[in-house]
Amino acid sequence: MSSLSLFFYHLKTITLVLFTLMLLEIIVLIRSVMGLSSKSDKRLITTNQYLKLIEEKNPTTRYSRRLRTDQPHPAECAVCLSEFKEEEEIRRLQCVHTFHKDCLDRWLQQCSATCPLCRTKVLPDEVVASYHRMQDQVEYDGSDEEVIFFLSASHGTSFNRFF
Template identity: 45%
Template structure:
């Protein structure tokens, strides 16, 4: 007859196997979800290229240049434009530092920081959001793999 500790050991093994399989399934599921959005996403590089097309950037000049920047300061960082600063002018004519507005546009809605008019087509915004979600999922998958390794480490120690 099997002793109580042997039975408990078997139950422990079964439970460990069960949870390992469950975690693996979860990892596969998340991986699948990430893949499903792959063809419907664009990278930040592609996103910024579209921004460049929709709202070209240029150098700021107080004397005025072909782009004709009307504002004296950037409404994102609240610093005055300096001669030669790289700036981006949106369709609504609002002007910001290129770095400031590019960071801003990568947030949720991609609208002008001042008047909230959309800068990019909705599908571009959605595709870039998918890309960011995917990055988030990839991070999560790594965490699950670490959890799995930890579980198996525990599992193996029992028999060593």
């Protein structure tokens, strides 16, 4: 009698494990299908396209001390707080605030698509939203690998334990 209840206990555990694994595999499948469909989605913007749009709207120029006269603010980059040097690559936004090209591009990618000083929008909202959707997609890909790793690990260990 006790061996029978033990059998049912094991049966319950095995069913539970199998059901969990099946559920995880379904999640991975759905995610990969979703990933495929959104990769062909033209509304997603890669980092390169995003930087190209910034460049189109606010072309890179080289700093020259002669420009200083028409600048209302001190000739320093508000992101890294260092003074512009002759011939350094700079980017001037529509709000006339000027930053190092690299400093500004990093800011626009990591923080927000607005001027670090006055918060004037640099790119339209839909462009920024598309770019961040793309970034989220990249993060999902990372977590997929974790789930797959977990799956392969659990296939290796729990199955050996129960069978």
